[in-house]
Amino acid sequence: MSVEKANAFIDAIKKDGPSPQLIDEARKSFTKEHLHEAIKARGVDLKQAAGGDTCGWVAVGVGVAALF
Helix, strand or coil: CHHHHHHHHHHHHHHHCCCHHHHHHHHHHCCHHHHHHHHHHCCCCHHHHHHHHCHHHHHHHHHHHHHC
């Protein structure tokens, strides 16, 4: 269930970017391990994506940094 919440977080942050409310909700909904599992299941290396591959994944990287 928590991996599903992490996937929803990824989708929301890619769509609208990070927000304090989204970050606060995410901190309560899942752990960083759930988030890493969700990202890995999508076949994305977040370090590579944060290097500029897509704007959406850069936003996810910002959100992940804010979470943990």
